[in-house]
Amino acid sequence: MNTTTPTAEHEHPTWPKEFAARYRAAGWWRGETFGQMLRERAAAHPDRVAIVDPGSNPGRRWTYGELDRRADHLAAGLLARGIGKGDKVVVQLPNVAEFFETVFALFRIGALPVFALPAHRLTEIRYFCEFTGAAAYVIPAELGGFDFRGLAAKVVEDVPTLRHVFVAGGDPGPFEALSAVPAEPTAIPDPPGPADLAFLQLSGGSTGVPKLIPRTHDDYIYSLRGSNEICAVDEDSVYLVALPAAHNFPLSSPGSLGALYAGARVVLCPQPNPEAAFPLIEAEGVTLTGLVPPLALLWTEAAPTSSYDLSSLEVLLVGGAKFSEEAARRVRPALDCTLQQVFGMAEGLVNYTRLDDDTETIVTTQGRPISPDDEIRVVDDEDNDLPDGATGHLLTRGPYTIRGYWKAPEHNARSFTEDGFYRTGDVVRVTGSGHIVVEGRAKDQINRGGEKIAAEEVENHILAHPAVHDANVVAEPDPYLGERTCAYVILRAGAEPLKPLAVKKFVRQRGLAAYKVPDRVEFVEVFPQTGVGKISKKDLRAASTAPEPTTPPTPPAP
Numbered sequence: 001m002n003t004t005t006p007t008a009e010h011e012h013p014t015w016p017k018e019f020a021a022r023y024r025a026a027g028w029w030r031g032e033t034f035g036q037m038l039r040e041r042a043a044a045h046p047d048r049v050a051i052v053d054p055g056s057n058p059g060r061r062w063t064y065g066e067l068d069r070r071a072d073h074l075a076a077g078l079l080a081r082g083i084g085k086g087d088k089v090v091v092q093l094p095n096v097a098e099f100f101e102t103v104f105a106l107f108r109i110g111a112l113p114v115f116a117l118p119a120h121r122l123t124e125i126r127y128f129c130e131f132t133g134a135a136a137y138v139i140p141a142e143l144g145g146f147d148f149r150g151l152a153a154k155v156v157e158d159v160p161t162l163r164h165v166f167v168a169g170g171d172p173g174p175f176e177a178l179s180a181v182p183a184e185p186t187a188i189p190d191p192p193g194p195a196d197l198a199f200l201q202l203s204g205g206s207t208g209v210p211k212l213i214p215r216t217h218d219d220y221i222y223s224l225r226g227s228n229e230i231c232a233v234d235e236d237s238v239y240l241v242a243l244p245a246a247h248n249f250p251l252s253s254p255g256s257l258g259a260l261y262a263g264a265r266v267v268l269c270p271q272p273n274p275e276a277a278f279p280l281i282e283a284e285g286v287t288l289t290g291l292v293p294p295l296a297l298l299w300t301e302a303a304p305t306s307s308y309d310l311s312s313l314e315v316l317l318v319g320g321a322k323f324s325e326e327a328a329r330r331v332r333p334a335l336d337c338t339l340q341q342v343f344g345m346a347e348g349l350v351n352y353t354r355l356d357d358d359t360e361t362i363v364t365t366q367g368r369p370i371s372p373d374d375e376i377r378v379v380d381d382e383d384n385d386l387p388d389g390a391t392g393h394l395l396t397r398g399p400y401t402i403r404g405y406w407k408a409p410e411h412n413a414r415s416f417t418e419d420g421f422y423r424t425g426d427v428v429r430v431t432g433s434g435h436i437v438v439e440g441r442a443k444d445q446i447n448r449g450g451e452k453i454a455a456e457e458v459e460n461h462i463l464a465h466p467a468v469h470d471a472n473v474v475a476e477p478d479p480y481l482g483e484r485t486c487a488y489v490i491l492r493a494g495a496e497p498l499k500p501l502a503v504k505k506f507v508r509q510r511g512l513a514a515y516k517v518p519d520r521v522e523f524v525e526v527f528p529q530t531g532v533g534k535i536s537k538k539d540l541r542a543a544s545t546a547p548e549p550t551t552p553p554t555p556p557a558p
């Protein structure tokens, strides 16, 4: 029997009543919303600094009072433009203060941010706008030499529901400046409740198109509260947002929203490299931050010779991809802070090593779940539970793990068990102390230094090339990123020979985020096959063991 209850709108399955009742009774869900949360913090300490945006000119420092006021004014302006409860708004902002003004304004009126990353391009953005029927799209004018207004112009042409494009900072071009939207606050007609959706988060995915993750106010706020307790975030903490602000890790583990929940300070770092981050750590007294493994490596290499005072840093969270034990051991000596490994997913479940775990546990495991009500199963290919300590597929269910993706019934039937466990696609084992060790992955995905790439999505784009007969995209080891992508391509009989660069260029020109462009392209005559004649990705992976990167790897940037 499928115990998962569809919502009234049948847009996604949600927690059955008895689970919801249990999570409320246990005190995990406390009936909070983001709108009220900010209101309460602003009332309690209006003059404390909430957001520091050193990348803006002049650098901005918004207090809780100011962020609260700005959210109210922007909410009023959005309502006046006909954007209201349940509307979707694709937010593609870098690490700037307007990100928080925008999302809290949307939270207040019950419109749902759809969290795009700055790296996304036409193909992804058009899909998010079309699929969600987005009413608005929020962009920077430009970033890293890329003009988002040009991108928005194309999206507006293709997506009839998209009525507004708001440009944060810079020349808005043909669109409206976000700074022109705020209006005198008015009563919000139908503010969202704690069980309502707060936003749609993105999944790294393993299918042709990214999946959207529906998160409620109550469930997400519980994950923040739990994370704050585990990471010792309180009102004296200073969290540096080094990764892209909209990503689930720097947003919630414990992230900027955890910091704001605690009444702490959020410092926005325009770039995640040591050159940008170290001066901010010194200037703002940053106490914790989160990084993906390649960046953590870069920081540990740079710290010992840095002239900046990094002594305020107490905790470095590392996650998004497996952090090797050797690299993990280097964190404390280099940065003189506690490493906290975090193994999380935008679908929900987040695991942390604890601050008081012994060093071996911290460097060899990816932590244990936030909640006593996080249910963990380790199963074989037939969903049979494995003996304690055995390695298998991780399934999970709990008070902040979704019961289904948004508008994806067929995919949900595969990604969730009948009784509502999420199939993470991760291969793990659980130690005697209940800590999880990530041993591998069963999903068809490449984890490129924390950036997830669905093989099928890239394969489909390569297949669109007229000279290509077939394509297979797999991960291959990379000394810095952990994994990078290799595309094996079979050309059509009689087709003009192609150069690898032409394939990369083709994918890029189809409007895909740069991190999804294959690092390496190899032309082959046939793909290795399994016993039953299926293409064997395992053998392709085994074939790609070239130790040296063919292109100099670049750290993932916001």
Ligand code: AMP
Pocket (backbone or CB within 6 Å): 202, 203, 204, 205, 248, 318, 319, 320, 321, 322, 323, 341, 342, 343, 344, 345, 346, 347, 366, 424, 425, 426, 438, 441, 447, 452
């Ligand atoms: P997503 O579902 O797109 O939010 O990506 C979450 C996935 O990232 C997980 O299911 C893991 O595959 C991977 N991941 C996140 N953190 C870690 C970690 N610390 N170690 C290994 N894999 C991780």
Ligand code: DBH
Pocket (backbone or CB within 6 Å): 248, 249, 252, 253, 319, 320, 321, 342, 343, 344, 345, 346, 347, 350
């Ligand atoms: O990779 C992730 O998605 C991730 C990693 C660490 C995450 O969503 C999180 C923590 O919350």
